[in-house]
Amino acid sequence: MEVVEIYSLDHQGRGIGKVNNKIIFVPNTLPQEKVEVEITKEKKNFLEGKLLHILEKSPDRIDSLCPYYPTCGGCQLLHLPYLKQLEYKEEKVKNILSRYHVDIPFQSIVGSPKQFHYRNKVTFQNENHELGFYEENSYHFLKIENCLLLEDKINQEIIKLPKDRGKLIVRSNDTEVTFEPNQKIMHTIGDFSFQVSLESFFQVNDSVTLLLYQKVKEYLQGSKEDTVLDLYCGTGTIGIFVSQEVKKVIGIEKNEEAIRNAKENAKINHVQNIEFRCGDAGLETAKLAKEITKVIIDPPRSGLNEQTIKTLIQLAPDKIVYVSCDPMTLVRDLNILKEYYLLEEITPFDMFPNTYHVENVVSLKKLGS
Numbered sequence: 001m002e003v004v005e006i007y008s009l010d011h012q013g014r015g016i017g018k019v020n021n022k023i024i025f026v027p028n029t030l031p032q033e034k035v036e037v038e039i040t041k042e043k044k045n046f047l048e049g050k051l052l053h054i055l056e057k058s059p060d061r062i063d064s065l066c067p068y069y070p071t072c073g074g075c076q077l078l079h080l081p082y083l084k085q086l087e088y089k090e091e092k093v094k095n096i097l098s099r100y101h102v103d104i105p106f107q108s109i110v111g112s113p114k115q116f117h118y119r120n121k122v123t124f125q126n127e128n129h130e131l132g133f134y135e136e137n138s139y140h141f142l143k144i145e146n147c148l149l150l151e152d153k154i155n156q157e158i159i160k161l162p163k164d165r166g167k168l169i170v171r172s173n174d175t176e177v178t179f180e181p182n183q184k185i186m187h188t189i190g191d192f193s194f195q196v197s198l199e200s201f202f203q204v205n206d207s208v209t210l211l212l213y214q215k216v217k218e219y220l221q222g223s224k225e226d227t228v229l230d231l232y233c234g235t236g237t238i239g240i241f242v243s244q245e246v247k248k249v250i251g252i253e254k255n256e257e258a259i260r261n262a263k264e265n266a267k268i269n270h271v272q273n274i275e276f277r278c279g280d281a282g283l284e285t286a287k288l289a290k291e292i293t294k295v296i297i298d299p300p301r302s303g304l305n306e307q308t309i310k311t312l313i314q315l316a317p318d319k320i321v322y323v324s325c326d327p328m329t330l331v332r333d334l335n336i337l338k339e340y341y342l343l344e345e346i347t348p349f350d351m352f353p354n355t356y357h358v359e360n361v362v363s364l365k366k367l368g369s
């Protein structure tokens, strides 16, 4: 057992302290705390520890409302008041930008209208006819009866969900829950309705999704002259959301089921100036002509690969709006794009309250245009 003074938080919300001059990361601790820690991992350059006891408490610490916290591992910040969570995320994004030399005007983080019960999708594990989660980095099963992150509708139905399927993906909206692979569910984002299959990607927090899409539209500054590429378009949501302002939208996505949803979503919302192509982002973009004037990119956590970024630079759109769920891959990509594009502004969004994750939207304008 070691006594550690925590002086900062890392990018995963873990407290940082030192043991014999070596950095130690301790989940569920806060700056200004003195804690007793068990060392759980020893690496050449750092240690990891488990909180045993708090000797001196941070004035910011609150009691978590969740009986599974922090064992479950799904949340990392439940011991911080919501405004402090937002401060932490804003600082985290600023630190990453400055550490990797990305200089860009910064807008305050946009908070989530709901701190709890915002998640419209969950993947449960099954064990012994119970539903639950595996604890972080383990196969240790934790039975869950009610999760603070999940929409109320899912919590209400947990008791009725099948408990013999190994893994169970569940989606919800205000009125229904789906878990059968062939079922679809409708989500309303602003004036639009989107049909989503179980395995297609859809943003997890509907109220923040609306705010985020509004920001994308604002940054895009679409006009009737523009042909817009919606790269990594999922079920076609962002493209459909901006379609009224522009001449045409082309959506590209590799998941065939998401493309089927996207085509259906264009019909449901009576959008006729949009088309979808199923394939790899880089390869499909390479086939596009210079007709593309503006691009929206919303890649997975891994960001853009070298080929895709090269192709985008060759395509040379006047404007790129980059939606990112991982600030580390975002700054990596911005460092390449900044040779060709002015970094106009970044706005973080709290899509995932109570976790360390943060979404960002960035506006880029072609240099010299």
Ligand SMILES: C[S@@+](CC[C@H](N)C(=O)[O-])C[C@H]1O[C@@H](n2cnc3c(N)ncnc32)[C@H](O)[C@@H]1O
Residues within 6 Å of the ligand: 200, 201, 202, 203, 232, 233, 234, 235, 236, 237, 238, 252, 253, 254, 255, 258, 279, 280, 281, 282, 298, 299, 300
């Ligand atoms: C973060 S989601 C964005 C979805 C959509 N823009 C939205 O807001 O709902 C990323 C999407 O990229 C797709 N994807 C991942 N790798 C891809 C690739 N190499 N080429 C095309 N699409 C890809 C995934 O299937 C997923 O639908």
